Amino acid sequence: MNAIMGHMRGTVRRGPDGADVPPALVLAGISKTFGDFAALSDVDFDLRPGEIHALLGENGAGKSTLMNIVAGIYTPDSGRVAIKGQPVAIRGPSDAQQLGVGMVHQHYKLVKPFTALENILLAHPGGSFRAARSRLEALTKDALDRIGFDVDLNRTVETLSISEQQRVEILKVLVAGATIVILDEPTAVLTDDEAVRLFKAIRSLAMEGHSIVLVTHKLSEALNYADRITVMRGGKVVRTVLPTEVTEAELTELIVGSAISERSHRAGKAGKPVLKLRAVERSDSRGGKLRNLTFDVRAGEIYGIAGVGGNGQNALVEVITGLSRVDAGNMWLDAHGDVTNQPSDRMRRSGIACIPSDRHSDAIAGELRIADNYAISGVIEGRYGSVARVDRRGIAADTQDAIRRFEVMGVRGPYQKAGLLSGGNAQKLVIAREFSGKPSLIIAHSPSRGLDVRASAAVHEHLRAARDRGAGVILISEDLDEVLVLADRIGVMNRGTIVAEFEAPADRQMIGRAMVGHG
Amino acid sequence: MDFVVNWLANVPGFAVPFALAALGLIICEKAGVLNLGAEGYMLVGAMAGAGVMLSLDVHPLAALAVSALAAGLLSLLFALLVIALRVNQVISGLVIVFFAQGLTALIATSQGWTNRAFSGLQDLNFGVLSSLPGVGRIVFQQDLMVYLTIVIFAVVVHVLRATHVGMRLRAVGENPEAADAAGVPVGWYRTGAVVVGCMLIGLAGGYLSVAVSKIWVDGMSGGRGWIAIALVIFARWQPWPALAGAVLFGCIEALIPRMAAIGLQLPQYFVLMLPYVVTLAVMVWTSLSANRRSGQPAALGQPFVREERR
Numbered sequence: 147m148n149a150i151m152g153h154m155r156g157t158v159r160r161g162p163d164g165a166d167v168p169p170a171l172v173l174a175g176i177s178k179t180f181g182d183f184a185a186l187s188d189v190d191f192d193l194r195p196g197e198i199h200a201l202l203g204e205n206g207a208g209k210s211t212l213m214n215i216v217a218g219i220y221t222p223d224s225g226r227v228a229i230k231g232q233p234v235a236i237r238g239p240s241d242a243q244q245l246g247v248g249m250v251h252q253h254y255k256l257v258k259p260f261t262a263l264e265n266i267l268l269a270h271p272g273g274s275f276r277a278a279r280s281r282l283e284a285l286t287k288d289a290l291d292r293i294g295f296d297v298d299l300n301r302t303v304e305t306l307s308i309s310e311q312q313r314v315e316i317l318k319v320l321v322a323g324a325t326i327v328i329l330d331e332p333t334a335v336l337t338d339d340e341a342v343r344l345f346k347a348i349r350s351l352a353m354e355g356h357s358i359v360l361v362t363h364k365l366s367e368a369l370n371y372a373d374r375i376t377v378m379r380g381g382k383v384v385r386t387v388l389p390t391e392v393t394e395a396e397l398t399e400l401i402v403g404s405a406i407s408e409r410s411h412r413a414g415k416a417g418k419p420v421l422k423l424r425a426v427e428r429s430d431s432r433g434g435k436l437r438n439l440t441f442d443v444r445a446g447e448i449y450g451i452a453g454v455g456g457n458g459q460n461a462l463v464e465v466i467t468g469l470s471r472v473d474a475g476n477m478w479l480d481a482h483g484d485v486t487n488q489p490s491d492r493m494r495r496s497g498i499a500c501i502p503s504d505r506h507s508d509a510i511a512g513e514l515r516i517a518d519n520y521a522i523s524g525v526i527e528g529r530y531g532s533v534a535r536v537d538r539r540g541i542a543a544d545t546q547d548a549i550r551r552f553e554v555m556g557v558r559g560p561y562q563k564a565g566l567l568s569g570g571n572a573q574k575l576v577i578a579r580e581f582s583g584k585p586s587l588i589i590a591h592s593p594s595r596g597l598d599v600r601a602s603a604a605v606h607e608h609l610r611a612a613r614d615r616g617a618g619v620i621l622i623s624e625d626l627d628e629v630l631v632l633a634d635r636i637g638v639m640n641r642g643t644i645v646a647e648f649e650a651p652a653d654r655q656m657i658g659r660a661m662v663g664h665g
Numbered sequence: 666m667d668f669v670v671n672w673l674a675n676v677p678g679f680a681v682p683f684a685l686a687a688l689g690l691i692i693c694e695k696a697g698v699l700n701l702g703a704e705g706y707m708l709v710g711a712m713a714g715a716g717v718m719l720s721l722d723v724h725p726l727a728a729l730a731v732s733a734l735a736a737g738l739l740s741l742l743f744a745l746l747v748i749a750l751r752v753n754q755v756i757s758g759l760v761i762v763f764f765a766q767g768l769t770a771l772i773a774t775s776q777g778w779t780n781r782a783f784s785g786l787q788d789l790n791f792g793v794l795s796s797l798p799g800v801g802r803i804v805f806q807q808d809l810m811v812y813l814t815i816v817i818f819a820v821v822v823h824v825l826r827a828t829h830v831g832m833r834l835r836a837v838g839e840n841p842e843a844a845d846a847a848g849v850p851v852g853w854y855r856t857g858a859v860v861v862g863c864m865l866i867g868l869a870g871g872y873l874s875v876a877v878s879k880i881w882v883d884g885m886s887g888g889r890g891w892i893a894i895a896l897v898i899f900a901r902w903q904p905w906p907a908l909a910g911a912v913l914f915g916c917i918e919a920l921i922p923r924m925a926a927i928g929l930q931l932p933q934y935f936v937l938m939l940p941y942v943v944t945l946a947v948m949v950w951t952s953l954s955a956n957r958r959s960g961q962p963a964a965l966g967q968p969f970v971r972e973e974r975r
Binding site: 239240255256257258259260264265267268269271275276278 | 827828829832833835836839840842843844846847848849963
């Protein structure tokens with residue numbers, strides 16, 4: 147208690163009548179680990195009444211985790227939370243709601259066939275159905291007018307646009323009486339115009355005395371719309387600054403950190419292009435949008451694609467592996483010519499291998515044996531017998547060999563369930579399989595995500611080895627350090643296209659600026 | 666004319682079991698629980714009703730209440746399987762059917778209830794109204810359950826559409842995560858929907874033995890539970906269209922004995938097949954019309970697991 151009061155003293159400010167106004171929210175010494183991974187370590191944060199406070203950082207910096215603690219989704223391992231000067235324990239979302247905390251998540255929790263009003267009603271019953279309905283309708287209309295929103299409350303959510311659905315989520319939070327409103331990457335799905343309108347509404351909320359936390363990875367948003375900015379990196383708070391006292395360059399450096407020189411990379415001898423993409427377009431769908439995407443990958447090089455997640459990386463993987471079609475543009479593979487919109491099995495036979503980002507759902511069938519997982523592509527290519535007979539002995543022998551060469555640990559035998567492998571070893575198994583066909587192009591999406599240092603080093607070594615034997619490697623990663631260590635050339639992906647290309651050794655700050663730049 | 670009056674006067678009696686069973690299924694499925702066990706609950710309801718009529722001296726409505734309770738009891742087992750233990754809903758539903766087939770035959774045989782006629786639920790008499798030509802027989806000479814069925818439909822429609830409970834129930838079937846986030850106890854709502862829905866299905870079964878055949882015969886539901894499942898799809902999970910569908914199927918069923926009575930030679934199995942032909946056609950049509958929602962609750966058949974809170 148004393149510690150909390152002591153912590154708060156520094157941020158207490160005078161209200162208009164001269165009385166002390168405690169901060170809306172104070173977090174002190176918050177730590178949270180998931181397994182071995184320290185998502186947050188000793189984080190302090192404070193939110194003043196009526197301010198818009200941007201929480202800025204790259205994906206995985208811990209911003210959402212921190213705010214999920216305030217919203218009652220996660221409980222912290224240690225640390226203290228105080229709301230309006232009172233120490234509180236938030237045990238679940240309903241506790242948070244009662245304390246006046248409302249969070250608008252990135253994925254909306256709306257019942258699609260229900261109208262906007264019914265969705266609001268669902269969260270706020272009380273009294274007879276009809277009375278509650280008209281009471282909430284009045285409340286919601288009032289909130290709509292105050293913040294200048296425009297939503298037809300009687301339309302079903304599935305007919306509303308994404309930005310309108312977001313407004314419904316915000317209304318839900320306001321109607322619940324939230325005074326602390328947390329918005330998690332609110333503009334990720336909005337157009338620029340919609341974003342501007344959202345920020346106008348957020349500002350009028352703040353004027354009314356609501357305290358707003360804006361979780362974002364976009365520099366420009368923080369600089370243009372926030373009253374204060376707290377930058378997080380690697381689960382820690384780097385600094386809290388005023389937008390007027392920092393330049394964009396300084397902020398970029400705070401976000402991505404200063405360059406730490408790691409192992410120098412060995413640039414391979416790049417040959418002629420193995421893959422060429424020309425003006426590829428794909429309209430929005432699950433994996434995101436691609437627009438006017440043009441780049442080459444040469445034989446014997448690692449082409450790193452840096453960028454904040456959700457800027458079209460998934461779409462790029464789907465297009466190159468043939469899992470989804472492009473709307474316009476062309477794709478050429480060396481020795482195969484134009485391969486635009488070829489189905490995935492053709493792309494695979496043309497020498498493309500893929501290491502997907504979600505290895506457990508997209509790369510491995512956990513219920514099947516390690517040998518089956520390893521041999522599946524070989525079986526399809528006919529390396530293990532015909533349709534009528536599968537050479538089980540050959541598979542077992544090759545699997546044993548692969549386990550040894552790729553150092554897949556924790557394996558009792560080739561007939562063990564693949565789902566029992568740990569993340570790093572599962573990834574090694576995926577790599578072993580993908581490399582078994584001697585691919586000419588490898589696309590690796592966040593190949594070391596969630597792996598410990600040793601395992602990621604091994605993964606990196608395998609990618610380098612593939613490059614050195616002349617394959618083209620595309621390395622997509624949100625981890626800038628990984629890209630800098632591995633890549634021979636770096637393209638920065640932002641909003642579905644490559645906005646800048648750099649030759650290694652590249653300047654970290656320039657890449658960072660291109661990653662978070664607006665447009 | 667006589668043919669038509671005879672025919673239509675028999676329709677409600679055939680339609681009620683379809684209607685009540687379909688309504689019970691709609692309640693379950695609106696909450697997101699796929700219930701393929703309808704045939705089983707009907708059998709349990711039918712046997713329980715007949716058993717009460719044969720062994721106790723009570724009003725047939727009391728027997729029908731026992732039908733509903735018996736099916737509700739069995740549904741607790743189903744709810745335990747699919748909601749608490751999250752066993753596959755399709756398999757659990759099928760298991761319930763086969764379990765109920767064996768169980769009802771076993772109990773009825775050991776108690777000596779099989780093939781014993783009793784005086785069941787009688788038609789009401791509205792005096793003058795009932796003796797009106799034509800209309801009197803069709804509308805005013807039915808048993809109480811026929812009229813009650815309409816009341817039950819009105820009540821269920823109101824609850825689903827215009828109460829907190831109904832809205833929460835639908836939310837649980839459409840998006841349990843959103844409902845959970847809104848503070849709705851998903852598991853309890855699903856359990857309640859299963860029990861209430863299965864009680865209605867049991868009532869439908871009880872009506873078959875207590876009001877229609879007035880006798881218990883093994884396996885007497887004769888596939889009506891399956892037709893009710895198809896009816897729900899046909900009606901796009903809406904109660905009133907389900908009632909209309911039940912009347913339509915009742916018309917077809919009532920036609921069979923009438924046609925035999927006047928010596929019309931239509932292959933019997935063709936007529937028995939008709940409901941399924943209609944169902945197939947409707948299902949093909951709903952899946953082809955891409956821009957129209959089938960009405961199927963989005964989370965139908967999906968167990969709900971709250972994301973691990975760490």
